[in-house]
Structures are given as C-alpha cells and as structure tokens.
Amino acid sequence: MARPRVQKVFSDLWGNRVRSLLVLASIVVGLFAIGVISTIYMIAPRDMQASYSATNPANLAVLATPFDRCLVEHIEDLPGVSGALGSRNFSTRLEANPGEMIAVELRATKDPGRNEINQVQLVEGVWPPGEREIVIDNYKLADTNASVGDMVTLELPSGKTRQLKLVGVTQDLSIGAYGGAGGFFNAPVQGYLSMDTLEWLEQPLPDVYNTLYITLEGDTAKRSNLESAAQVVRDEVKHCNVQIISTSLRSSNDHPNLYLARAILAVLVVIGLLVSFLSGFLIANTLQAIMTQQMQQIGILKTVGARRSQIAVIYLMLSLLFGVLAYLIALPAAMLVAFKIIDYLTIQMNYIFYGPRLVVPVAVLMAVIAVLMPQIAALLPVRQGTRISVQEALSGYSQSNPPERSWLDRQISRLRNFSLLLVVSLRNTFRRKWRLVLTLITLTLGGAVFIATFNVRVSMMDYIGQIIQYFLADVNVTLDRSYHIDEITEKIQHIPGTSQVEGWMFA
Secondary structure: OOHHHHHHHHHHHHHOHHHHHHHHHHHHHHHHHHHHHHHHHHHHHHHHHHHHHHOOOOOEEEEEEEEOHHHHHHHHOOOOEEEEEEEEEEEEEEEEEOOEEEEEEEEEEOOHHHOOOOOOEEEEEOOOOOOOEEEEEOOOHHHHOOOOOOEEEEEOOOOOEEEEEEEEEEEOOOOOOOOOOOHHHHOOEEEEEEHHHOHHHOOOOOOOEEEEEEEEOOOOOOHHHHHHHHHHHHHHHHHOOOOEEEEEEOOOOOOOOHHHHHHHHHHHHHHHHHHHHHHHHHHHHHHHHHHHHOHHHHHHHHHOOOOHHHHHHHHHHHHHHHHHHHHHHHHHHHHHHHHHHHHHHHHHOOOOOOOOOOOHHHHHHHHHHHHHHHHHHHHHHHHHHHOOOHHHHHHOOOOOOOOOOOHHHHHHHOOOOOOHHHHHHHHHHHHOHHHHHHHHHHHHHHHHHHHHHHHHHHHHHHHHHHHHOOOOOOOOOOOOOOOOHHHHHHHHOOOOOOOOOOOOOOO
16 A cells, blocks of 8 residues: 555656756755754864863963972962972064074973973874974964974074074973963964973073963862862962962863853854754645645546545655655764764864764754754645545636635736747746745845855954054063063163053063
8 A cells, every 4th residue: 555655756756857856956955954054063162172181281371470390390289189280481582584583382301201281282292302402383383484403593582593403292281271461362372392492492490380281179160169179279389479460260171262162163053953944844835836736646546535634744755755765864974074064173172083983962963953954844845736526626726715815826927028938937937935935034034144154254254353452562661570660661662663562461
C-alpha cells in the first residue's frame, strides 16, 4: 500500500531535478549556516578556556615598586597561594625597518624554562632564551619583519641600541589578561628575555622585579575568593615596604578574549537563525508552486480513492526527504568549514585549537532543524493544496467558490497603453497574494540581514575610531617612577617641535 506513495515521492524528487535542487539548496544553506556558527560557538570558547587554563595562568598580578626574590618566596609560602613568580616587565622600542621603530613590551624572569606560571607554547625555534637572546610572541611577529635567527635591534634608555638574536617564537595566552589599554588586540609586540640580559640593556637594578604573578588554591571562579586572597597578598607586600601600583584579578579559565568571542558569536548565532528562517520561506514558496503544478495529479489521486490525509503524507514525505538529503550534505560541510575557521582564529583570538571532533549537540540540532523546518514550512501549502475538490483539481477552476476579481486586478486590466506581456506579468504577480507575501518577506528579511551585518561592521569600526581619538599623542613615554608633572613639562617643552605635554598617572 505504501509502495506507490514512495514511488511518487522519488518520482517527484527526480522528475524535476532543477526544482529539487532549488529546494535542497535552500534547506542546505540554512542548515549550513546554523551548523558552522553553532560549531564555532561550541568549540572556540571551550578551547579558549581549556588552553588558557593549561598554561597555569596567574590569578593575581601585582605591579609594584622594585622588589627582590625574598618577597617572591615569602608570598609563595602564604596560605592559599599555590605559586608565585617574579618578573621584570618594561617597554622599549624595536627597529622594524631602517629608521622605523615600534613599541615592544619585554618580560624577563630568572629561569624562563622552569616557570610554572603563565607558561608559553613554543611555536618555532628555541625556548627559553639565553643571555643576549630574545623570543617574540607570534601574534605581532610580522610587525618586526624578523624571523628566527635574525638579529633584533632594541633601543636603550640612553638612546643607544643593542642587537639580540631572535632564537624562538612562542604563543603566550596571557597577553592582555592583566590590564593595559586595548587588551590583547592593542598590545605591542611581546618579547621574552632572561634576567642575565637586563644589565646589558641598561636596565637599572637588573636583579630585581617589578611584577608579581601569583596562582591561588581553591575555586578561582568565585570573585569573593580572589578578592580575599588578593587582600592578604596586598597586606604582606605592604609589610615588606613595597608600594603596590596596580593589581589585577582573573580566574584560571577566564581567557582575556573570551568575552569578546562570546559577544561576536552571539551575533553570528542570531544571523544563522535568520538565515535558517529565510530558507523556511523559500521552502514554503517552492512547495506551494509544486502543489499548484500538480493540481491535476491531486485530482486523479482523489478520483481513485485517495484521502486528503494520504495525499498530504506524500508531500510531507517529500519535504522530509529533502530535509534528510540536506542534512547529509550540510553536516560534513558545516563541520569542515567551522573547524577551518576555528583554526584560523587561533592566532587572531590567541588560543590553542585541540583539533576537529564530532560536536554531538550541533549534529542533533541540525537533525532536528532538518526534520522539522521543511515539515513546518510545507504544512500550509500542503493543507491548501489537498483541500481542493476533484472537479476543481481536474478543471483548474474553483466551482464552489469562483474567484472574485480584486480592485487591484481590475485596475491592472484597465491598462490600455501598455504591452499585453506587462499586463499579464502584473496580474500574475498579484494574483496569488500569499505567494507574493512570502516572496516579499523573504527578500525583505534577506536584505535586512545583509544591511544589518555591514551596518554592525561600520558601526564598530566607527566606534573604534572614536576610542582611538582619546589617544592622540605622537610620543608616549613610560617612566620608571613618579615625577612631578611640572618638572617633566618644563624639560620636554624645550625640545624643538614639541607642542603640548600631558602627564598621565596609572593606578
């Protein structure tokens, strides 16, 4: 009994291959968009948290006046502290091209190869750097125009230069985690040294630190735990006659770019849902055209005794088959593209991708959409198409309810000075108002999504441009201690070409 129905389903599918491909493509586009965005939404934040946590990131970063190793060991012995690392962080300039200097942030520790806090991932070359050697993070390595084995020129406080050998390239997931204007994306080139190199770079007090990185025991995701531990550390640092300049708190899985990734992906999920919603309109429109085209077939089926529900099942089976075929195409394509994008974002968003894998929730979501969306989109066209009587289906004319000519149809018929082809086109356009409404909704929403996407991009770029206007200085100088602004201003204003001096205090 079911075999003729199945034969008709496959006959309709294969009989008009262009139409079938159109319906299939509309479903695939919606599923593909949902699959790609959902996979990225599920995998990228998870890998960001996991890879950041694997580096044993500091939960507390303290920028202070110079201190020695004794303070580091003292803090490490405090209850609730699992580890402490002293670091010497300072800024200078690096020669990217002859006569062109760019900013570089340098971090020096006593024995970089044995650091257990804020561990870096070696990408190329050698880690740790030796004396008079440097390692650079790969995010802005291209800005330096240097590669492993080259000599890198740094500017000293006296204005002289020193050349260090670039021996390695790393990926540091802690960039932007502990403050700084712009975070990771606005951070300068990051370089890593050993403490033995500092004196050669004219750094005062080469055997002391100015930054303390601390990891804590217990649940670092609770802000209250971080605050209480930070207060204990602050008190101990003050008791050692060290002045705290700033303090930053962060949990062990709170990647510095995680909030940005989630915000961007949330917008993309909405766009993906809109694309899927639009494909539903395309399915409904196409199936309505199929029902109209097969009106006589429906009449013949009713003539031989087919009930309305049986005919409806045939067309719902057809829409289900479209959904299954679209799922088989969209699932592997979406996974492939999504993992390519995730891998590309590892450098842009600074995390480690742990490889392709089957994302079961996404596969289930796509399966549910593939089954339900075509069925829901087909319900109204199938209901209208199967409601027609045998006489109406075979004759193509509604005998029980003859159509009345609408006001618009009468106005179009009165067009005398236009070609017959134009008049017929206009009448066909407005003859089936439901189909016209579906088409207009699809085109309107599609255009709205397109415009909204570009409008968001333009708005973000414009807002970033406004933020940049806050930082208009041509030269920024960071001093190793506090100075009275009048003293600095008096000296700098005597330099030829200086128009204005402004002092900033960070705390």
